[in-house]
Amino acid sequence: MAKNLVIVESPAKAKTIEKYLGKDFEVKSSLGHIRDLPSKGMSIDIKNGTFEPTYEISEDKTKVVSELRKAAKDKTVWLASDEDREGEAIAWHLSIALKLDEKKTKRIVFHEITKSALEEAVAHPRHIDKNLVDAQQARRVLDRLVGYEVSPVLWKKIRTGLSAGRVQSVAVRIIVEREQEIEGFESTSSFKVTAEFDLSSGTATAPSLLRAELPEKFKTEKEAHEFLKKCVGAEFEVSDLETKPAKRSPAAPFTTSTLQQEASRKLGFSVKQTMMTAQRLYEAGKITYMRTDSVNLSNQALSQAAKEIEKKFGKKYVQTRKYKTKSAGAQEAHEAIRPTNLSQDTISGDSGQERLYNLIWKRTIASQMAEAELERTTATIKISTTDRTLSAQGEVIKFDGFLKVYFESTDDDSGTNPLEDKMLPPIKVGQELKLDHMQARQTYARPPARYTEASLVKKMEEMGIGRPSTYAPTISTIQDRGYIEKGDREGRQRFFTVLVLKKDKIESDEQSEITGAERAKLFPTEMGEVVNDFLVKNFSNVLDYNFTARVEEEFDRVAEGKEKWNRMISDFYEPFHKEVKKSEDVSREEASQMRELGKDPETKKPIFVRIGRFGPMVQMGTKDDEEKPRFASLLPNQKMEEVTLEEALELFKLPRSVGKTEEGEEITTNFGRFGPYIKFGSTFVSIKPEDPFTITHKKALELIAEKKKQEAEKNIQIFDNGIKVLNGRYGPYITDGKKNAKIPKDKEPKKLTLAECEKLLKDAPAKGSRRRFKK
DNA sequence: CAGTGAGCGAGCTTCCGCTTGACTT
Secondary structure (H helix, E strand, C coil), rough: CCCEEEEEECCHHHHHEEEEEEEEEEHHHHHHHHECCCCCCCCCCCCCCCCCCEEEECHHHHHHHHHHHHHHCCCEEEEEECHHHHHHHHHHHHHHHHCCCHHHHHEEECCCHHHHHHHHHHHEEECCCHHHHHHHHHHHHHHHHHHHHHHHHHHHHCCCCCCCCCHHHHHHHHHHHHHHHCCCEEEECCEEEEEECCCCCCCCCCCEEEEHHHHCCCHHHHHHHHHHHHHCCCCCCEEEEEEEEECCCCCECCHHHHHHHHHHHHHHHCHHHHHHHHHHHHHCECCCCCCCCCCCCCCCHHHHHHHHHHHHHCHHHHHHCCCCCCCCCCCCCCCCCCCCCCCCCCCCCHHHHHHHHHHHHHHHHHHHHHHHEEEEEEEEECCCEEEEEEEEEEEEEEEEEHHHCCCCCCCCCCCCCCCCEECCCCCCCCCCCEEEEEEEEEEEECCCCCCCCCHHHHHHHHCCCCCCCCCCHHHHHHHHCCEEEEEEEEEEEEEEEEEEEEEEEEEEEEEEEECCCEEEEEEHHHHHHHHHHHHHHHHHHHCCCCHHHHHHHHHHHHCCCCCCCHHHHHHHHHHHHHHHHHHCCCCCCHCCCCCEECCHHHCCCCCEEECCCCCCEEEECCCCCCCCCCCEEECCCCCCCCCCCCHHHHHHHCCCCECCCCCEEEEEEEEECCCCHHHHEEEEECCCCCCCCCCHHHHHHHHHHHHHHHHHHHHEEEEECCCCEECCCCCCEEECCCCCCCCCCCHHHHHCCCHHHHHHHCHHHCCCCCCCCCC
């Protein structure tokens, strides 16, 4: 039996390490953290000012811990979790939870999984670094204090179930403020002049058109027009021709953040999709660990890359490099994301895995390839009637280098191929040019771009908020909470003027274009805006963009032993808690941005707009009135700041009666959670795309008849005690009105007996028991 | 994923970082 137990964090890592260490070592994994603060309650000693946390073994880790306990018995235990704050804390928690004997416990770290690196690590064990552990505790406690003191204020003031936190609230703020920038953006227009010259000397290989542009833009149409007028009958001549060499370098190997960005831009993946696919590749041993902030490649990978590049492209394409991390707060416990075997440029798997793998392979290989060498030519064109000159640019690739394999995209990618030469036609200094036409086109300044999931991750990384393991979950959380939405927006038509000078005549033309269309961009919801306003107003410190960077400095001081962690937390908590108390005095009306629109002409009651339990709504009367207030949700296209009294009164016209059914039942119509509907008795019928304000009696009866037909087909079996077998949207199912059950494949829904149905219902999982983010 | 359609209630919700869960359509 092995005398040594090595514990790492990930099972895939355990498997590879075991191969290298020989049979004296058994390797197991902890699956990340094994102890944490309980999810219920604060579990921090605030009263005595020690901020001492109470940990418990996480519910889903009890099995792991008991297995590790068993495996650790009578063995030397090597704690080999990552060499960062969280990794050190995992080692410490393990030593406590497994009740390890200090004399037989060793802490080791390694940065690459090779036999020599592992032997080196085993030869130099150390003790757990308690200062580093304390820095993690400070991080953990601070996040708990912020999250669990601020969220309840939101429940009381705005809506139950909301959340706030050091990371998520700043992420929401970024989106909200970007939207405000876009709304406040005043698009100015200017006129850009371009000219095309006809070169009769054009050959089959060289273009016969020379495109040039005026480097400056004109602010007004008048100025642009004056310039074109000056050019009427002018002579044009090449006055200067300058050629300069230029270089382009490859991008660094992938980190979590850059992988998410490129997979989004090149493959259209969401950040979640990227991480799930990468996880599969990692588990299959195809790539290194996918949650990393390091751009470093192991020496072994570097030499393998060099060998591959030489084999595939030749020696002059090889240029190995060591990249340095730029991002703030990087902890670099792992390598960059790369293929484990660089000689494999493709793999077989599902199409997502194949594409992501190939992307990682290309990026890794390109990062070790030679720079691309270009030649940029600038031609200056003199105009006989003015001092202004036109300029034409061409670019020729002399040596493609890394571009042969891969080039990084940008967010506003126009989809141009960087390998395509943009050559100038053959021209000489002093050559006269014949103008084909010149135009001045009105162009508009563009507002700042909305974020995509991936560009938000990039921004977060730059600001040092969040970690590779949390980018994707954080982006899911703020969408689940209803703070931001991923969506599309249709573009609008915009007109612009083009002045064209051709054959000595200037003509003006009005043209239109579609602008502002968005796909899969992040938009704040009104809830997101209201919550953000409240948080920024009341918790300016935590919501400050530099808050995380500041506390990270403090955590570093704790890690270096220069400051005690609970002292640091105490210094933070005192003013923070004052802010919490103060925020509790803000009225619900103010927090929910309640605003009076005016009075109802009939009842004279005040009408308000505010955010409510289910989103933006209008309210007639107040809760102190004898009669209960009336409520109506805003329509999806209405905004709280813009809604008028007239629109609100319109909303209160619902529910509206549209007549009676054939049986004499009243039909009413309204907007509901799932869109517009009509209702008779207790039956709801969706009327999309009809509209409750305009739907006719006739149309309502038609829809009701259709619904009744569907209902008739819906019931498969009905038992006396209320248990039903129904035909639902997702196939047949059993229900007792409270709980639903699936029907096994081998059973026929029509022939199920009551006893069988009862049993299936009993065995079915309780409704709502499947939590979305089960830890 | 969810088999629906509220609006005050009772009791519940919530943080950030580590890691992989796996009943089937």
